[in-house]
Amino acid sequence: MGTTIAHTVATRNRPCALWCSDDGxxxxxxxxxxxxxxxxxxELPRELTATTALEEVIRGASVVIVTVPSPRFRGTASxxxxxxxxxxxxxxxxxxxxxxxxxxxxxxxxxELGTDAVGAISGPNSTPxxxxxxxxxxxxxARDFRVTKACAQALQAPHLDVYANDDLVGVEAxxxxxxxxxxxxxxxxxxxxxxxxxxxxxxRGLAEIQHLAVTLGARPSTFLGLAGVGDLLLTSSTPDxxxxxxxxxxxxxxxxxxxxxxxxxVPEGINSTRxxxxxxxxxxxxxxxxxxxxxxxxGVMSPDTLEDALHHHxxxxxxxxxx
Amino acid sequence: MGTTIAHTVATRNRPCALWCSDDGxxxxxxxxxxxxxxxxxxELPRELTATTALEEVIRGASVVIVTVPSPRFRGTASxxxxxxxxxxxxxxxxxxxxxxxxxxxxxxxxxELGTDAVGAISGPNSTPxxxxxxxxxxxxxARDFRVTKACAQALQAPHLDVYANDDLVGVEAxxxxxxxxxxxxxxxxxxxxxxxxxxxxxxRGLAEIQHLAVTLGARPSTFLGLAGVGDLLLTSSTPDxxxxxxxxxxxxxxxxxxxxxxxxxVPEGINSTRxxxxxxxxxxxxxxxxxxxxxxxxGVMSPDTLEDALHHHxxxxxxxxxx
Numbered sequence: 119m120g121t122t123i124a125h126t127v128a129t130r131n132r133p134c135a136l137w138c139s140d141d142g143x144x145x146x147x148x149x150x151x152x153x154x155x156x157x158x159x160x161e162l163p164r165e166l167t168a169t170t171a172l173e174e175v176i177r178g179a180s181v182v183i184v185t186v187p188s189p190r191f192r193g194t195a196s197x198x199x200x201x202x203x204x205x206x207x208x209x210x211x212x213x214x215x216x217x218x219x220x221x222x223x224x225x226x227x228x229x230e231l232g233t234d235a236v237g238a239i240s241g242p243n244s245t246p247x248x249x250x251x252x253x254x255x256x257x258x259x260a261r262d263f264r265v266t267k268a269c270a271q272a273l274q275a276p277h278l279d280v281y282a283n284d285d286l287v288g289v290e291a292x293x294x295x296x297x298x299x300x301x302x303x304x305x306x307x308x309x310x311x312x313x314x315x316x317x318x319x320x321x322r323g324l325a326e327i328q329h330l331a332v333t334l335g336a337r338p339s340t341f342l343g344l345a346g347v348g349d350l351l352l353t354s355s356t357p358d359x360x361x362x363x364x365x366x367x368x369x370x371x372x373x374x375x376x377x378x379x380x381x382x383x384v385p386e387g388i389n390s391t392r393x394x395x396x397x398x399x400x401x402x403x404x405x406x407x408x409x410x411x412x413x414x415x416x417g418v419m420s421p422d423t424l425e426d427a428l429h430h431h432x433x434x435x436x437x438x439x440x441x
Numbered sequence: 442m443g444t445t446i447a448h449t450v451a452t453r454n455r456p457c458a459l460w461c462s463d464d465g466x467x468x469x470x471x472x473x474x475x476x477x478x479x480x481x482x483x484e485l486p487r488e489l490t491a492t493t494a495l496e497e498v499i500r501g502a503s504v505v506i507v508t509v510p511s512p513r514f515r516g517t518a519s520x521x522x523x524x525x526x527x528x529x530x531x532x533x534x535x536x537x538x539x540x541x542x543x544x545x546x547x548x549x550x551x552x553e554l555g556t557d558a559v560g561a562i563s564g565p566n567s568t569p570x571x572x573x574x575x576x577x578x579x580x581x582x583a584r585d586f587r588v589t590k591a592c593a594q595a596l597q598a599p600h601l602d603v604y605a606n607d608d609l610v611g612v613e614a615x616x617x618x619x620x621x622x623x624x625x626x627x628x629x630x631x632x633x634x635x636x637x638x639x640x641x642x643x644x645r646g647l648a649e650i651q652h653l654a655v656t657l658g659a660r661p662s663t664f665l666g667l668a669g670v671g672d673l674l675l676t677s678s679t680p681d682x683x684x685x686x687x688x689x690x691x692x693x694x695x696x697x698x699x700x701x702x703x704x705x706x707v708p709e710g711i712n713s714t715r716x717x718x719x720x721x722x723x724x725x726x727x728x729x730x731x732x733x734x735x736x737x738x739x740g741v742m743s744p745d746t747l748e749d750a751l752h753h754h755x756x757x758x759x760x761x762x763x764x
């Protein structure tokens with residue numbers, strides 16, 4: 119996502135600096151205008167510079183976007199503090215949860231930077247489509263409209279429509295919690311569920327995560343928006359999304375350890391599922407679909423018990439909409 | 442849908458009578474236990490009786506469900522009036538709008554029957570999946586809980602989970618308005634849109650129809666439920682749904698007249714799209730996606746202008762969630 123955002127900004131002749139922890143990647147980008155791992159076939163524009171020196175990235179930037187995975191997020195945020203000036207805004211593009219603190223990335227940013235001028239980028243935006251210049255919606259979420267506006271101005275491009283949402287809690291909760299439902303939908307695909315049952319799972323899964331998020335302070339309507347239903351739809355409808363792949367392979371009988379071993383890095387969806395389970399327990403929210411998905415991931419229950427969790431939702435006669 | 446509901450009820454050893462206007466169909470069902478047109482390969486249970494005599498269907502029934510297409514709905518409802526007793530409840534399973542009155546079917550029922558003990562059946566439930574016994578969610582909507590309860594009791598089956606919603610306006614509006622967005626998504630499929638752009642269209646389309654429905658008195662949360670996002674997801678994700686087929690063929694350059702000529706009957710989605718356009722005009726609600734979809738259906742605009750309508754949504758910076 120970092121490379122994609124930098125590419126989008128730099129393509130419009132605005133300078134953008136990309137931080138990479140790895141020397142080799144920086145050299146490849148500088149010398150061959152290619153990101154060797156993520157986008158070996160896309161030429162990166164001249165305005166995109168790459169460096170391993172954090173201070174070079176921060177210097178002169180109006181907007182700083184952090185995209186490192188959740189386990190390394192706090193460390194990176196912490197090393198930003200001394201480099202930032204008061205007029206710079208910082209946003210997370212990582213849809214993940216910190217374990218064991220159960221905090222979303224913007225809270226980690228606020229804590230490490232000692233400011234509330236933070237935000238998050240979310241929505242249904244897979245990176246290959248953005249790199250291909252396909253029309254894409256991006257949600258910029260922040261409580262402070264100054265943050266939203268600065269980020270929107272930096273990101274805007276002919277193929278990117280920026281939407282604003284001041285419900286930062288809801289946007290980040292949606293980005294975290296949707297992973298579990300997308301894994302469940304991947305299991306359903308792997309098991310060959312009928313379209314009716316899949317739509318049933320999608321909707322009740324969405325209701326479940328909305329319920330938890332509202333308990334945490336989110337606005338219900340955020341779940342009807344791009345960062346909610348839009349992102350869940352995208353991640354569950356593309357067969358090559360990590361969440362779908364995890365679900366399909368679980369349904370095929372592989373263990374989570376085997377599945378993760380074959381992936382380049384541990385997907386956020388796994389930590390997110392564990393984290394949301396803890397959040398639900400603390401908040402006293404019943405999430406039968408998410409709980410069963412975690413049990414299937416942990417090998418405690420078999421994939422074909424997922425339907426019982428959905429069915430179980432209906433004790434007597436439930437109401438269609440939660441709020 | 443009529444045959445499917447009757448089949449579901451009768452399979453559980455509860456008598457159910459199916460009304461058909463056509464003598465030949467009634468004879469086939471009686472003699473060969475098959476519905477010749479809709480389900481030639483499913484054996485219909487003995488408890489399912491078929492008749493062309495409306496009074497035989499109504500006599501002794503606790504719940505009456507009307508499933509005739511919207512253009513013939515009022516006529517059928519009207520002929521029910523003298524046959525009904527005060528303890529019988531009547532629901533519509535037709536997700537359509539009456540033209541030119543712009544009324545949903547439950548309003549037609551209430552007017553023709555002179556009672557408010559009416560309701561609607563909706564949700565993500567395609568008939569082949571129900572006939573195959575696949576787990577399916579059904580929404581029963583009525584203002585009067587007596588209606589909901591009677592219908593839920595009649596419908597409940599091991600593979601049907603019944604959900605209740607007292608927002609009758611919202612449930613019927615969702616069933617009508619979702620057709621247009623599903624046709625738009627069919628056009629997008631036909632044009633080979635990227636997953637990001639498809640998810641963008643799905644979400645903004647949902648926001649648009651929710652906006653109109655709320656103006657008509659619906660509860661926003663209904664659109665996050667089974668009759669809202671659930672039904673839109675189902676009808677837009679199955680390639681053989683009528684709405685998807687209409688959209689795909691429009692994208693392929695065929696005219697609406699050609700497309701409809703090849704179908705067994707005029708799909709509700711076409712009247713629904715025309716009707717919702719009128720509703721939006723009267724309510725003063727801006728629906729760029731629905732309007733452009735109608736223009737494409739009418740041959741006034743070419744299918745590849747659909748993306749402009751989506752893009753146009755973004756004037757300056759829009760908010761992610763509408764309410």
